[in-house]
Amino acid sequence: MKKQHTILLFPLLTLFLFLEVSNVYAVGALFSRPRFSQQVYQKMWIKSINTDIDITEQIAVTHLDQVFFNELNxxxxxxxxxxxxxxxxxxxxxxxVNGQRFIAEIRERQQAVNAYNEKLRQWLDPALLEYLGDNLFRLSIVPINALSxxxxxxxxxxxxxxxxxxxDYKFQLNTxxxxxxxxxxxxxxxxxxxKYPYKSFKSPSHVSSTALKINKINDNNYTLFYGDENFYPDKDLFVEYETERKDVEYKILTYTPSVQDSIGDDSFYALWITSPDIIDDSKIIPQNIVFTADVSSSMEGKRLQQVKExxxxxxxxxxxxxxxxxITFGTFVEKFKPDLIEASETNKQLAKSYVQKLYALxxxxxxxxxxxxxxxxxxxxxHNSLIFLTDGEPTWGVLNQDSIVNHTKANNVxxxxxxSFGVGEKISKNLLNNVSFENRAYATFITNEDSIALVxxxxxxxxxxxxxxxxxxxxGGLDSWDFxxxxxxxxxxxxxxLYLGKYKGSGTYKIGxxxxxxxxxFNFSDNINFPDTIGGHKFVPRLWAREKINDILELIEVYGETPELVGQIINLSLMFQILTPYTAFYSDPTPTKVSDEKQLVNSFNLMQNYPNPFNPSTTIVYQLPAGKNTYSVVLKIYNALGELVRVLVNTEKPAGLYSVVWDGKDMKGFDVPSGIYFYxxxxxxxxxxxxxxxxR
Structure with a gap:
């Protein structure tokens, strides 16, 4: 049961803009107008899009780098x-800002807004990223200089x-x-x-495109590159893959934080439990199932035909x-049969005849x-299931949505x-979400462009x-909690x-x-190793924190925005540096008095190289935090096969910000070929x- 958060700080025009973009569902778009004017916001030129995507098992980390250009004077x-x-x-x-790269920090929402407004009064270049609800985000940027x-x-x-x-992975490329x-x-x-070999790896959206190439590095590793210039991307990029599996399968990724992570010393895990793809008919559980469909007047035409399908x-x-x-309903309710009937071929044919005669009213x-x-x-x-489909809010009978949810839960003995399935835009998502959540299932929402029958x-x-x-x-005895x-x-x-949790200790455990x-x-078990050495997959704690935050948001939906619950969300957001409805990213470009080489920071940071892709050279920037006199620093380049290509740094360095250039050559001074490399x-x-x- 997810709460729909709407921020009321923004003018009506802003809300209109993000609703329009939501329908397009593409990469970020920038809308601008002259400072201090009341003109309508106009779309700005998206000059370039550069995207890096890393998929480990079923977790994708996407890094989107966009450049816009203000064409106004x-x-x-x-x-x-x-x-x-x-x-x-x-x-x-x-x-x-002015060629310098500033990493934003998470702050409480009001604190970030206050800091942003203060910078506006000083005519600096602040950036504030806020969560608007429904997974939409707004980044406010003021000012942007002319022709820049x-x-x-x-x-x-x-x-x-x-x-x-x-x-499936989808990158919202359509601009x-x-x-x-x-x-x-x-x-x-x-x-x-x-960990498991790929059975297939493809891009269904760009099958014959000369701008896209997929490379098989080995059975467990694929790369994809897409590139084009001077054009409008008019469709999203889809990637689909399949790995070889057992009947029931476990996959696990873990992370044990270091002191510098500042998220405690507990380890985190992400455990996938996957069902078989092929099921023996003898193992199928009998079920009672009812299909209940809205046939009110608003379902007339294409929608009704798709519901029949x-x-x-x-x-x-x-x-x-x-x-x-x-069962069908409009103002009143009609039933195909008075009660459940067996799924014999005769009854199934009678049901199809009944469906063909349905009309909307x-x-x-x-x-x-x-x-x-x-x-x-x-x-x-x-096994008992009810499929409930509607395209509207209640307009007859009981209209109070809380009462409908309570009645449904009480009647479900x-x-x-x-x-639940909600069709179109004029539905109550909260009602359908709550009905399904309170009755051990989930809701699905179908847009006007989607096929009802397919979904x-x-x-x-x-x-x-x-x-x-x-x-x-x-x-299996693993010391685990908060899952x-x-x-x-x-x-x-x-x-x-997907099962997420925290644990202490290490060893191989029999997971059942x-x-x-x-x-x-039914009982299935497999031995899984849970390490406690520092490192692993750094995104795992953030996935866990996101699920914990979602759980607290559901409590807020029930008990309201109590200081204790809101405080828990803010603390998790600040600790794990993830955006929530109660926090915001804030980037402060105020010039520092400390030179770049001596700038002190509070955590390790290895930045994305730039330019990327590159030819013939690229710059790598990294930060070493205050707290030690010196660090033993090693910076290495590897190819996609994991072979060492070059050692760029191998020395002692004090805390600070550093940069190094790789000229695209190996240890012998020879140019390396085009491809994916890791630093x-x-x-x-x-x-x-x-x-x-x-x-190259």
């Missing part, structure tokens, strides 16, 4: 709107969706209509690695041991529809899982074969669970998955790596 104020993929979390904001560039970098992490064996003219340059470089798909996917019914009586659906003869010996059919395919129910995870999700109930065919299958007991910084107990691309 006057200074302007600008609003940068940035929509993120669902479940993505911003972890870093970088803002460039603006450069921003945003990094976000994203757990990728698994569906029937395949994993059609968001830039005042074509882009000078666009590059996307992606590196993907997995979805219902027919639903009927085709029923197994012989299932029981089902179809009436108001929207959601409460009565849910009450009638839950009165069917569900029982405790089967057999523990039916209610999967609903994917859910039918999954729940038509419930593999494991009443799941528990046994961590999410709090409750794991079912694992369906073609689905997956227990549940019910076909009425019997790795070792300083004390810290090791950090980043990747770069050489294009």
């Amino acid at each position: 006057t200074s302007v104020e600008a609003i940068f709107i940035f929509p993120l993929p669902e479940n993505a979390t911003i972890t870093e904001l970088v803002y460039w 560039e603006v450069r921003t970098e945003i990094t976000y992490i994203e757990p990728l969706k698994y569906d029937f064996g395949k994993v 059609l209509g968001l830039s005042s003219k074509s882009l000078e340059k666009v590059t996307v470089q992606l590196n993907a690695s997995s 979805a219902m027919n798909n639903f009927i085709d996917l029923l197994n012989p041991q299932d029981s089902f019914n179809i 009436g108001l929207t009586n959601i409460d009565d529809a849910l009450t009638t659906s839950l009165s069917q003869s569900f029982n405790s010996q089967t 057999m523990g039916v899982r209610i999967f 609903v059919n994917n859910l039918f395919k999954r729940i038509s074969k419930p593999v494991l129910t009443d799941i528990t995870v046994d961590l 999410y999700p709090k409750n794991v109930t079912d694992l369906f065919w073609g689905s997956q669970i 998955l227990n549940g019910k299958i076909s009425g019997g007991e 790795s910084l070792e300083a004390g107990n810290t090791r950090v790596s980043k990747k770069m691309m050489l294009v």
Whole structure:
């Protein structure tokens, strides 16, 4: 149950802008107008987009570097709107001023706003990134000088969706209509690695594009490069891959923080539990399932035809041991049969005939529809599901949404899982989210451009074969706590669970998955190593923190914005440096009196090389924190096979900010070929790596 946060600090025009961009769902766009004017905001030229993507197992870290250009002969104020993929979390904001790179810090929202306004009064160049809700972000930038560039970098992490064996990554590349003219340059470089060999790795969106190339480094590592110039990217970039798997599979990534991370000394893990792709029919659990569909007047036309198609798909996917019914509603509720019937071929054909005769008419009586659906003869010996689809808010019967949620929960005495589908824009997301959340399922929202039949059919395919129910995870004696999700109930065919938690100690533990299958007991276990040596995958703690924050936001939805709950979110946001509805990124470009070479910082930082891609040379910048007299620093270059190419630094250095240039040559002074390279910084107990691309 996610709370919808709307920030009221912004003028109506700003809200209009980000809603428009949300519909386009592309890379960030910048809108500007002359300072102190009341003119309408105009889109600014997106000069270039350079993107680095690193995918480890099913976690993507995306670094987006965009350059905009103010073509006006006057200074302007600008609003940068940035929509993120669902479940993505911003972890870093970088803002460039006069050729200098400034990394923003997380602050409490009001503190960041106050600092931003203070800088405006001094006519400096502050940047403030705030969360607007629905995974939209606004970056305010004032001023931008006449005929000058603006450069921003945003990094976000994203757990990728698994569906029937395949994993998808989407980069929102479409800039059609968001830039005042074509882009000078666009590059996307992606590196993907997995513990298990890849069965397939492709880009469905750019199959025949001469601008894109996929390279197989080895069975466990692929790279992708996309590049073009002087054009409008008119579609998003999709990547799809599949790895070889066992029947039930565990994958794990861990991270143990160093003192410099300042997030404590507990270790973190991300554990994926994946169901089999191929299911023996004898293992399929019988189910009672009801399809309840809105056929009010607003469903007339294309929507009703797609709902009919979805219902027919639903009927085709029923197994012989299932029981089902179809219920429709407008002002009143109608039933295909008085109660659940067996899914025989005769009954399925009768159901299809009933579906073909449906027509749209009436108001929207959601409460009565849910009450009638839950009165069917569900029982405790089967898996019980209700598919509920509507395109509107309640307009007849009980109208109070809290009352509808409470009625539904009270009437659901057999523990039916209610999967809600909301179609179009005129729906109550809160109502559908709450109905599903309170009844052990989830809601899905379908835009006007999406196919209702396709989206609903994917859910039918999954729940038509419930593999494991009443799941528990046994961590085999591992000292683990504060894990999410709090409750794991079912694992369906073609689905997956991501389990996040904290732990202490190290060793190999027998991790068990227990549940019910076909009425019997199921047990699966595998030995998994949990290390406690410093290092690992640094994004894992942030994924854990994001889930904990989401859990607290759900408590706020129930108990309100109490100081204790809001304080917990702010503390987690500040500690793990992730953006939340109660915090903001703030970048302060005030010139420092300390020279760059001697500038002291509070944490290690290995910055992205620039330029990137590069030819023939590139600059690498790194920071060593105050706290020690000197550090033993080693900076190395590796190729994509992990072979050492060059040692750039191997010496003792005091705290400060440093830069080094790599000229694209190996240890013998020969030019290295084009490709992906990695640069790795070792300083004390810290090791950090980043990747770069050489294009000759």
